[in-house]
Amino acid sequence: MFAFGLGLMLLQTTQNAISFGLDLIVTPIISLTFMVPVGLIADKYSHKKILLISLLGRLMGLGALSLTFNLFQNNAKMISIVIFLIINAISNNFTNTTYAASIHKLVNPRYLAKLSSLSQAATASANIFAFVLGVFLYSLTDFDFFIAFEIGATSIAWLLLLSMKFHSIAPLKIAKNDRQLPGFKASFKYLRHHSVLKVIIFLDVVINFLLSAFNIGLPYVIIKQLHAGSKLVGFLEAGISLGILIGIFLMSFSKDNHHFLSRLLLNLNVVGLSTILFGFLLNETSTSKFQLPYWGFF
Numbered sequence: 001m002f003a004f005g006l007g008l009m010l011l012q013t014t015q016n017a018i019s020f021g022l023d024l025i026v027t028p029i030i031s032l033t034f035m036v037p038v039g040l041i042a043d044k045y046s047h048k049k050i051l052l053i054s055l056l057g058r059l060m061g062l063g064a065l066s067l068t069f070n071l072f073q074n075n076a077k078m079i080s081i082v083i084f085l086i087i088n089a090i091s092n093n094f095t096n097t098t099y100a101a102s103i104h105k106l107v108n109p110r111y112l113a114k115l116s117s118l119s120q121a122a123t124a125s126a127n128i129f130a131f132v133l134g135v136f137l138y139s140l141t142d143f144d145f146f147i148a149f150e151i152g153a154t155s156i157a158w159l160l161l162l163s164m165k166f167h168s169i170a171p172l173k174i175a176k177n178d179r180q181l182p183g184f185k186a187s188f189k190y191l192r193h194h195s196v197l198k199v200i201i202f203l204d205v206v207i208n209f210l211l212s213a214f215n216i217g218l219p220y221v222i223i224k225q226l227h228a229g230s231k232l233v234g235f236l237e238a239g240i241s242l243g244i245l246i247g248i249f250l251m252s253f254s255k256d257n258h259h260f261l262s263r264l265l266l267n268l269n270v271v272g273l274s275t276i277l278f279g280f281l282l283n284e285t286s287t288s289k290f291q292l293p294y295w296g297f298f
Helices: 002-014 017-033 035-044 047-071 074-106 109-140 143-163 180-192 195-225 230-252 260-287
Strands: none
Touching: 002 017, 002 074, 002 109, 002 143, 002 195, 002 230, 017 035, 017 074, 017 195, 035 047, 035 074, 047 074, 047 143, 074 109, 109 143, 109 230, 180 195, 195 230
16 A cells, blocks of 8 residues: 555656656665675574564665655655665565565474465455555545554554564574575576476566566556546556466466466466556557547546
């Protein structure tokens, strides 16, 4: 909800399509920069302490954003936003990596698969309501409310984390040479001899590159070119999250692990066909002055 409100605020302030993609630019750069040190720190120090410090850093970043946000005007607001996104990306890197490494200290191994399914379902469900609720609140309040709400939510998460017990597990003995960089070299050596994995990674990069056009361009087209309003963007984003939730639900009932490649290709063909039809729809709306009258109730 905070990220969606941030995109709407930047689009309204800067009138630039990059507003919804600013986080998509900052986060990957920070992830690549801190990839090695985050892994080393997560292996060496207490997981609970790392998580607490990481969330505390995010709280400090939010506090600094709330104090400096209104000091800038128009495009200058990007300065405080970019600084916060850098802090937020670093915090999320440490949080996600350390959480993944410490999950077996929090949950019995027998329940890890169930926890993963519940976490994915909870995230998708939250996203469905977050976009709709975010549009509703953005129409009633300003972005300062979103910052305050995020500070409150992060504070609750910090307190919950503080109350959690991390069960002690004997640490693995890591040799001096058994570090992150040799592991990366071994991974690249493995990929060199498995052409299928190289093709999959290449396709994954291309697909994610193309998907950025949806994340950045779609809200701009709907709000600035079709003049359909930000509420429609919220409902479309909620629809994407609903599709993810349905997909997780269907996959959880799929017991057959055979013919996985054929199912993957079928799904990719459906996505490709849907994208082509969606492109024709957008082209029609941009060339025929299609006003979408049945969206008036939004």
